[in-house]
Amino acid sequence: MSGILRAGEGIAGRYLACSPDTVSWGTLPGPGAAPVLTVGSGEVVTFDTVSQEGLMEDQGRDPAAYFAGFGVPREAVLDEAVALAASDLRRERPAQAGPHVVLGPVRVLGAEPGDWLRVDFLDLRPRVPYGVISSRHGRGCLPDRLPDSPVFSRFCSLNGAYATFEHRGGRASIELRPFLGLCGVTPAEPGGPLSTIPPGPFGGNIDLRELVAGSSLYLPVQIPGAGFFLGDPHFAQGNGEIALTALEGSLRVTLRVSVIKPPGPLDHAAGPFAETADHWVVLGLHEDLDEAMRRCAWNAVRFLSRRTGMTENEAYLYLSAAGDFSVTQVVDLVKGVHCRIRKRDVQQERAPAVHPGLD
Secondary structure (H helix, E strand, C coil), rough: CCCCCCCCCCCCCEEEEEEEEEEEEEEEECCCCCCCCCCCEEEEEEEEHHHHHHHHHHHHCHHHHHHHHEEEEEEHHHHHHHHHCCCCCCCCCCCCCCCCCCEEEEECCCCCCCCEEEEEEEEEEEEECCEEEEEEEECCEEEEECCCCCCCEEEEEECCEEEEECCCEEEEEECCCEEEEEECCCCCCCCCCCCCCCCCCCCCCCCCCCCCCEEEEEEECCCCCCCCCEEEEECCCCCCCCCCEEEEECCCCEEEEEEEEECCCCCCCCEEEEEEEEEEEEEEEEEHHHHHHHHHHHHHHHHHHHHHHHHHHHHHHHHHHCEEEEEEEECCCEEEEEEEEHHHHHHCCCCCCCCCHHH
């Protein structure tokens, strides 16, 4: 089986791989976690991430055996996946831990609370030519109806720009759009480790499918050094992520992290937001989907008003006609809604102080 990107193979420059010493499994880094890498603002780093699929307890916690059941030879299973599954990391997890393998934290020199961390996604590519979609243990949005077994999964093979989804009636295709489901800065909350499942003001498991190569994510720094982390690599995902997972699979991710200092350049944002070539993407998060929608709407109104000079009343009306609101995901305990605002359509009446990357 071809198309395997092994750890560190062919990489020049700053680099971080998954190992028992560089990851946490199911929990986010806390304020006291020691950094596994230190980088300067503006540095480019490549990360070899590992998907949790094939490593989980209900899959036998033996990725070589699990994927062999789908005809994948041992040499096509990542060595890091085998090493993590055999480690003690999962056995030491707290009861509330999530499933995700989290790489980090990465200390970014000069980052302080009150700053923003800009993450530019430069390249994301599959490390293996296969992935898994699954629904587990009543965690999708139709737990009273589907699936009709505790775990229902589908193995998918990659073929160029698509994955093949085999079903009872034949085959369907899934267009690949690689992105990280989980990306954030270390939360400042004291106490025990936080589960990877719910996202928050620090980012985390936001599952925003817009974060493909060429996009940027802006995160409000919570602790000195930012404590950047990433994980939950996806090959593709639909808005909503209704069954529980995306098309999950390990990715090689190259990105740039930059510190943006106050005052002012991002004061039009209330929390994490994203930028693509064509859109600003504003988020709303809450356990209740209606409240997530209201928060997204208010965040989008405030963002657009401060960004363009519209009054809040004007921004409210404009977004009703031109904003594109979508459900990000409904399966991460804290649900998400995002609004896409097309940049070219907004004629600015004044020139706000904005980081050049937002122009």
